[in-house]
Amino acid sequence: VASGRLVFSVVSVPEGVVSSGVPLDAYEFVATGTPYVELLTEAGFGNIAVVDMTDAYLATAGDWLRVVDDLEADLRRALGDSILDEKVASRRAGFVQLEAGELGRTLYSATASG
Amino acid sequence: MEDAHAAEVELIARYCDYYAQIDHDVLRELERRTLGADYGGNGYTDVAQAAHVVELLGVGSGDRILELGSGAGWPGLYLSRISGAQVVISDIAWEGLAWGSRRAKAEGLDAYAVASAGLTLPFRDAMFEGVTHSDVLC
Numbered sequence: 001v002a003s004g005r006l007v008f009s010v011v012s013v014p015e016g017v018v019s020s021g022v023p024l025d026a027y028e029f030v031a032t033g034t035p036y037v038e039l040l041t042e043a044g045f046g047n048i049a050v051v052d053m054t055d056a057y058l059a060t061a062g063d064w065l066r067v068v069d070d071l072e073a074d075l076r077r078a079l080g081d082s083i084l085d086e087k088v089a090s091r092r093a094g095f096v097q098l099e100a101g102e103l104g105r106t107l108y109s110a111t112a113s114g
Numbered sequence: 115m116e117d118a119h120a121a122e123v124e125l126i127a128r129y130c131d132y133y134a135q136i137d138h139d140v141l142r143e144l145e146r147r148t149l150g151a152d153y154g155g156n157g158y159t160d161v162a163q164a165a166h167v168v169e170l171l172g173v174g175s176g177d178r179i180l181e182l183g184s185g186a187g188w189p190g191l192y193l194s195r196i197s198g199a200q201v202v203i204s205d206i207a208w209e210g211l212a213w214g215s216r217r218a219k220a221e222g223l224d225a226y227a228v229a230s231a232g233l234t235l236p237f238r239d240a241m242f243e244g245v246t247h248s249d250v251l252c
Contacts, residue, residue, distance in 0.1 A: 007171050007246045010251045056163070063148045064148045071143065078135055078140050109170040
């Protein structure tokens with residue numbers, strides 16, 4: 001983007017939860033030792049806005065798990081056990097961390113300085 | 115380097131396996147009940163958030179958006195639908211892009227699909243008014 005807008009959402013370990021004593025690759029989900037705002041600034045972006053979307057993420061993640069329970073038999077027929085089980089296990093793990101405040105979802109928007 | 119290549123090939127195969135299934139009605143229903151739309155979405159962006167992304171991008175007819183890690187085109191195709199902007203959906207898994215291309219054609223959307231990794235995008239500078247990605251880094 002030379003002079004346009006960048007908008008993206010990230011599911012990640014919240015900055016306040018990332019511990020300096022823990023290697024970043026030890027986290028099951030994306031973690032960064034450098035805040036995204038800092039990374040965007042270093043990359044030449046300005047006019048940066050940040051929206052915490054964790055509450056909506058929690059609601060959607062919970063809805064997804066409930067609907068999967070409702071549709072499980074049909075989903076198994078469609079996807080097969082392996083793909084469905086892997087996906088559900090990953091989402092359940094994320095949901096547990098989300099409820100514990102160890103995972104969040106953030107929307108960033110920024111303008112390239114161009 | 116060979117390990118990284120093998121891992122990428124495996125990832126592409128896994129996603130292609132997944133996207134090969136997305137025509138099933140039950141997956142459409144799962145999406146509609148959780149996100150409010152059924153574009154093969156594999157993340158957490160719902161229709162209200164997608165509308166907010168369009169506002170933040172500030173794009174409309176005559177503009178061009180790039181969606182990175184688009185999978186089958188959610189929310190990129192929807193962004194095009196509600197904004198009138200042209201969208202380029204991009205991902206490493208061609209199976210999802212093929213589905214997205216068919217969907218875009220069926221809806222008459224101004225959309226193109228490009229199979230590429232995010233680090234080796236085949237675009238010139240300043241080609242897009244907006245770039246977006248949704249839950250790719252998770």
